[in-house]
Amino acid sequence: MVFHDQKLTDDQQIDFAAHFGPIHSSAQKARHHSIKHRLARDEIADISNLDGDGKVMEVDHRRRLDGLANRFWHTDASFRTVPGALSMLYAHVVPGEGGDTEFADLRAAYDALPQTKKKELEGLIAEHSIWHSRGQLDVTKYSPEERASLPPVPQRVVRTHPGSKRKTLYIAAHASHIIGMPVADGRLLLLDLIEHATQRQFVHAHSWRQGDLVIWDNRCTMHRARPFDTTQVRDLRRVTTRDVASTLEQAA
Numbered sequence: 001m002v003f004h005d006q007k008l009t010d011d012q013q014i015d016f017a018a019h020f021g022p023i024h025s026s027a028q029k030a031r032h033h034s035i036k037h038r039l040a041r042d043e044i045a046d047i048s049n050l051d052g053d054g055k056v057m058e059v060d061h062r063r064r065l066d067g068l069a070n071r072f073w074h075t076d077a078s079f080r081t082v083p084g085a086l087s088m089l090y091a092h093v094v095p096g097e098g099g100d101t102e103f104a105d106l107r108a109a110y111d112a113l114p115q116t117k118k119k120e121l122e123g124l125i126a127e128h129s130i131w132h133s134r135g136q137l138d139v140t141k142y143s144p145e146e147r148a149s150l151p152p153v154p155q156r157v158v159r160t161h162p163g164s165k166r167k168t169l170y171i172a173a174h175a176s177h178i179i180g181m182p183v184a185d186g187r188l189l190l191l192d193l194i195e196h197a198t199q200r201q202f203v204h205a206h207s208w209r210q211g212d213l214v215i216w217d218n219r220c221t222m223h224r225a226r227p228f229d230t231t232q233v234r235d236l237r238r239v240t241t242r243d244v245a246s247t248l249e250q251a252a
């Protein structure tokens with residue numbers, strides 16, 4: 001859902017999101033406890049290319065990888081036991097060009113799978129870890145302590161959305177492999193599913209305007225950021241509600 005021309009403070013954005021469920025506090029500060037953060041409240045994830053002083057990040061800034069990692073197809077916080085439900089991303093400043101956000105519909109993607117593939121996926125559980133996705137960029141940037149703060153978690157590969165009762169894929173760049181299957185086979189299966197789910201017919205691109213509030217459901221979509229000139233300011237801020245439980249404790 002897209003709401004144009006909104007004027008929200010961080011507090012108002014958090015209060016609004018809280019109507020839809022408990023808020024997932026951002027893991028950014030746990031991951032980067034030694035650096036200065038720009039935004040005061042833990043409920044807000046800083047989706048910008050700005051440092052603690054509000055200046056465009058230097059190319060070697062520690063937090064810069066967080067923004068770049070959003071360019072992988074993912075669903076928010078699937079690497080936490082209780083993952084994200086609704087994300088609400090609000091645009092304070094957008095670059096002149098580029099920096100769209102794309103969304104893939106994982107219910108439509110599931111529906112379009114051949115029957116044999118649906119059977120093959122039944123009951124499969126993937127291991128999700130933020131270090132799997134970050135590892136494809138540069139995992140050496142993180143200390144052992146930071147890595148230990150977010151251990152891998154299991155999540156279902158197919159789940160039933162509690163609202164529509166439709167079956168949906170639940171996959172992401174954080175999904176590393178399938179539990180009980182050789183790592184290589186599981187990884188290739190996940191890559192194939194991501195490729196299938198991100199065909200153009202399942203994807204919508206949002207071009208940002210300042211003041212846009214965009215809300216999506218992480219339980220049945222993936223999303224990714226698109227490139228832009230990172231010497232320009234892009235200041236988006238996100239609040240995400242918590243799902244009710246791990247996907248393992250919800251309908252398959």
Ligand code: OGA
Nearest residue numbers: 047070100101224225238
């Ligand atoms: C996010 C995210 C994409 C973007 O806020 O969770 O992935 O385009 N954002 O900034």
Ligand code: MN
Nearest residue numbers: 070074075076
């Ligand atoms: Mn995201």
